[in-house]
Amino acid sequence: MMTSAEAYAERLFGASLSTYETFSTYVGLTLGWFAALADDGPATSTELAARTGTQERYCREFCEFQASLGVLTVDDASDPLRRVFALPAGPAEVLLDVQSLNYLGPLTRMAVAAGRRIDDLLSAYRGGGGVSWEAFGDDARESQAELNRPWFTRALGPALASVPDLHADLSRPGARILDLGCGGGWSTLALATAYPDATVIGIDVDAPSLQLARAAAAAAGLGDRVDFVLTGGEDVPGPEPYDAAFAFECLHDLPRPVEVLAAVRAAVRPGGPVVIMDEAVADEFAAPGSEVDRCMYGFSLFICLPDGMASTPSAGTGTVMRRPVLTDYAMRAGFAEVSVLPIEDFSFFRFYRLS
Structure with missing residues (x-):
């Protein structure tokens, strides 16, 4: 039960973060960013944008956001354009494996609809x-x-x-x-x-x-x-x-x-x-x-x-x-x-x- 302003503020902040994560995940699925990392391996944002025919600056922001969420892994290169991002097997299964009982990638599409x-x-x-x-x-x-x-x-x-x-x-x-x-x-x-x-x-x-x-x-x-x-x-x-x-x-x-x-x-x-x-x-x-x-x-x-x-x-x-x-x-x-x-x-x- 939310009885204090502070507790509900914390909850609403978390819900807003989850909303942006949902929309970001939808974008990554729709533009093929997740699939390209799963199919062709780790990549810099420049490489991933080239694989998917998308714009590097937005791709970089997506990758960094997903890495900050702990979904993508990343090396710690000081140069943003040299950071290599990877999609671990667990999230890949949830997002992309249509035969898995853990498959929930399409859930984001319902929210966007x-x-x-x-x-x-x-x-x-x-x-x-x-x-x-x-x-x-x-x-x-x-x-x-x-x-x-x-x-x-x-x-x-x-x-x-x-x-x-x-x-x-x-x-x-x-x-x-x-x-x-x-x-x-x-x-x-x-x-x-x-x-x-x-x-x-x-x-x-x-x-x-x-x-x-x-x-x-x-x-x-x-x-x-x-x-x-x-x-x-x-x-x-x-x-x-x-x-x-x-x-x-x-x-x-x-x-x-x-x-x-x-x-x-x-x-x-x-x-x-x-x-x-x-x-x-x-x-x-x-x-x-x-x-x-x-x-x-x-x-x-x-x-x-x-x-x-x-x-x-x-x-x-x-x-x-x-x-x-x-x-x-x-x-x-x-x-x-x-x-x-x-x-x-x-x-x-x-x-x-x-x-």
Whole structure:
């Protein structure tokens, strides 16, 4: 609890420093400075600027800033132009390794996406309405897809296999699986990879995300067992029933979650599993809140809540969708029970089964 001016001043100063670090990291990723150090080895600012086609003076300021943060290492040359900067293996993994469960480089893109729309966000906060996912642009959609990619690619199959009855449903020969709000398609491809006898249909309302998904499917050689459909959750493609349905980190974004859950329930065969993966926030509000809750409030205020409020009518859920809220939505959609699946340590997420 911040009870003194001095304590809060120190906290706000640290938060401002973290903000500039976030934007600096975004710049280093976007301009290829980090990648060039990782791929081609240590360099002076002059060498790094030449490798990346950028301006040396700005490159030098970036390198010195990142070195002052302790991210880059540097020799102690007295001449600034002779200092050699290097990217250690740990930060390189976090920033650049798309297969690592520590991969967080794209997190900076979500912050920048929100910053670009700050005037629109302020307008919504004052007068209502929202800012659509489309308006947040490529930084938001690609950040979302890339942050979840390693978890879906490496961990989703084993996580689902650890729940025997769910695994049995998904392993049915010729199973049809619905992936609601599939975004860039990594969850769809993970399901198709884990269950080679299944056909997986991913649906989303964002056309550019589905372009990313189709390209990823083609690159993975899974184009014959996955399909991507541009549609909202209230209009689930038919007419054949699905054996299972998933909604990975998207229900809290939907303006009309009850209607979507009702449509999914009607589209899945009787007894077929409906699984919601969403943020593992606390069941009840608390102040101070957990680190997870604080992080999700940040996403909610600047991205997810404005997205959900961009369409009317809207439930206005936001990222901090607590278990009682999801249970209420499910019951109103016609489900009888909401249970938590025994899947733990899956990033910031919790898995719910609706039945």
